[in-house]
Amino acid sequence: MSSGRCLCGCVRYQIAGELAQPIACHCTQCARTSGNFAAMAACRSKDLALVASSTLSWYRSSRHVERGFCSRCGGNLFWKAAPGVETFVAAGTLDPPTGLRLAKHIFVGSKSDFYDLTDGLPQEQEG
Numbered sequence: 001m002s003s004g005r006c007l008c009g010c011v012r013y014q015i016a017g018e019l020a021q022p023i024a025c026h027c028t029q030c031a032r033t034s035g036n037f038a039a040m041a042a043c044r045s046k047d048l049a050l051v052a053s054s055t056l057s058w059y060r061s062s063r064h065v066e067r068g069f070c071s072r073c074g075g076n077l078f079w080k081a082a083p084g085v086e087t088f089v090a091a092g093t094l095d096p097p098t099g100l101r102l103a104k105h106i107f108v109g110s111k112s113d114f115y116d117l118t119d120g121l122p123q124e125q126e127g
Contacts, residue, residue, distance in 0.1 A: 001015065004089065006072075007075045008072050008075070010073070011055055011077055012051040012052040018043070020041055020043070021102070022102050023102075024037050024039050025040060027107035027127065031112060033067060033076050041094070042089075045084065056077070065079065105117055105122070105123045106124045109125040
């Protein structure tokens with residue numbers, strides 16, 4: 001079982017099932033919501049249980065995507081396609097140790113110019 005929380009702890013969650021290895025997304029939306037690229041790990045939505053969620057808010061960032069964040073501390077926690085069977089969890093919100101390793105980079109054609117990707121992982125121009 002995995003668990004995690006936002007910075008202030010008002011939103012806490014547990015994941016009963018497996019988490020996929022995180023993917024680093026360099027799209028403009030992730031950059032604008034996180035301040036940089038976002039590392040997200042997918043889980044089945046039915047395996048995600050909210051332990052505390054009084055400050056969890058959802059924002060529809062496009063026709064097909066919703067993003068979950070804490071309205072108190074601003075922590076970005078979740079991303080999901082609507083409708084979808086998967087929820088992506090911000091890897092930085094997981095309690096360590098996670099046992100996860102970054103798998104690949106997506107939307108590298110949209111990445112900002114202030115950093116380079118030198119880790120040798122696969123890179124996709126789109127998602």
